[in-house]
Amino acid sequence: MSGRIAELAPFADRSVELAALVGQESGPPQLSPHPVNAPMIHQWVEAMGDTNPIYVSDEAARAFGHEGIVAPPAMLQVWIMGGLRESESADAAESAESAGATGAVYGTMSSLLDEEGLTGVRGTNCLQHYGRSLVLGDRLFARSFIDSISDPTRTRLGPGRFITTRFEFTAVRDDEVPEAPSPSEIAALAAAGDPVAVMRFGIVRFLPLEATSAGAPGHGGARPARPRPAITPDNAFWFDGARAHRLLIQRCTSCGALRHPPLPACGACQSLEWDTLEASGRGVLYSFVVVHHPRVESFDYPLPVGLVELEEGTRVVANLDGIAPEALRIGLPLMATFVDYDADLSLPVFVPAGPAPAPAPAPAPTPGAA
Numbered sequence: 001m002s003g004r005i006a007e008l009a010p011f012a013d014r015s016v017e018l019a020a021l022v023g024q025e026s027g028p029p030q031l032s033p034h035p036v037n038a039p040m041i042h043q044w045v046e047a048m049g050d051t052n053p054i055y056v057s058d059e060a061a062r063a064f065g066h067e068g069i070v071a072p073p074a075m076l077q078v079w080i081m082g083g084l085r086e087s088e089s090a091d092a093a094e095s096a097e098s099a100g101a102t103g104a105v106y107g108t109m110s111s112l113l114d115e116e117g118l119t120g121v122r123g124t125n126c127l128q129h130y131g132r133s134l135v136l137g138d139r140l141f142a143r144s145f146i147d148s149i150s151d152p153t154r155t156r157l158g159p160g161r162f163i164t165t166r167f168e169f170t171a172v173r174d175d176e177v178p179e180a181p182s183p184s185e186i187a188a189l190a191a192a193g194d195p196v197a198v199m200r201f202g203i204v205r206f207l208p209l210e211a212t213s214a215g216a217p218g219h220g221g222a223r224p225a226r227p228r229p230a231i232t233p234d235n236a237f238w239f240d241g242a243r244a245h246r247l248l249i250q251r252c253t254s255c256g257a258l259r260h261p262p263l264p265a266c267g268a269c270q271s272l273e274w275d276t277l278e279a280s281g282r283g284v285l286y287s288f289v290v291v292h293h294p295r296v297e298s299f300d301y302p303l304p305v306g307l308v309e310l311e312e313g314t315r316v317v318a319n320l321d322g323i324a325p326e327a328l329r330i331g332l333p334l335m336a337t338f339v340d341y342d343a344d345l346s347l348p349v350f351v352p353a354g355p356a357p358a359p360a361p362a363p364a365p366t367p368g369a370a
Helices: 015-019 038-048 058-063 084-098 105-115 183-192 209-214 236-243
Strands: 120-130 138-149 153-155 158-173 194-206 248-252 274-278 282-291 303-310 315-320 333-342 345-352
Touching (some): 138 183, 236 248, 236 274, 282 315, 303 333
Parallel strands (some): 315 345
Antiparallel strands (some): 158 194, 282 303, 282 333
């Protein structure tokens, strides 16, 4: 390939092999673990605050021409998703298959991109086209295909390729699916099912900053740089403010509502007009997680991440510091500080707004417990 991007020169060029994968089915068809059902729809609309009555009322749905309640279109992927164990098992099976003589197509593509040095991954967009509404009792299938792989190009994250995977969703009635269908039965049902939707999911595979500075694979040594945020016209002000050690919150100039993360329009009044309010940085811990796995070399573990309710009334997600993970508790007073990770990236990190509390004592053993 002539005119290659200079940073990719130390790595293999797998353009020919990657081009041959375009159009191929990337893996076996997926079968939804459960049929479309009312309890899951109710949980979804409750969590999302969706008040469209056709999702919960047969009467309202019939008034709009449906035979009964329908599932929200945005739930499309929810029906296909499995649990954590199922996902880990599928990843292990794909790794084993890609190590074999034939190899899974998606696993093969991923390996080729790794050989090109494009080990960073960032989602870019998701486009869905709906053919018909999903109704109670539908059993969903998804077939995936490698839709496109771009030539190497420069992105905001570094040299990379844009990858699009196409998912074709079909459905049959639940009573048409055997209790324990074989892979061949799933494939046949997926191919014969009623087309309901098509989704194109895009990612960018890019050369990470640390690999660019090292200049070759297998460099080792220096700790990788912190992953770069996706900066857009909507959120650039926030990162600019963080570099100046200012915690800026977007404010609607029409109704005064605060919003974070930044959005192009106000969720309360739909106005496109906004300015910013500089927050004091004081707040309380509203919720938190302590991340142990999966690990990214740029971070220290265990990694506490908090949802902090600012005294101005909105919430931000940020790393927590200056306190042992086991001492974290809801309602803990916090204060924002700023960490300069490099010349281009500063982020708020929240620390206790007073002496760090001691870890809670371990619970006493239950009498008579073995």
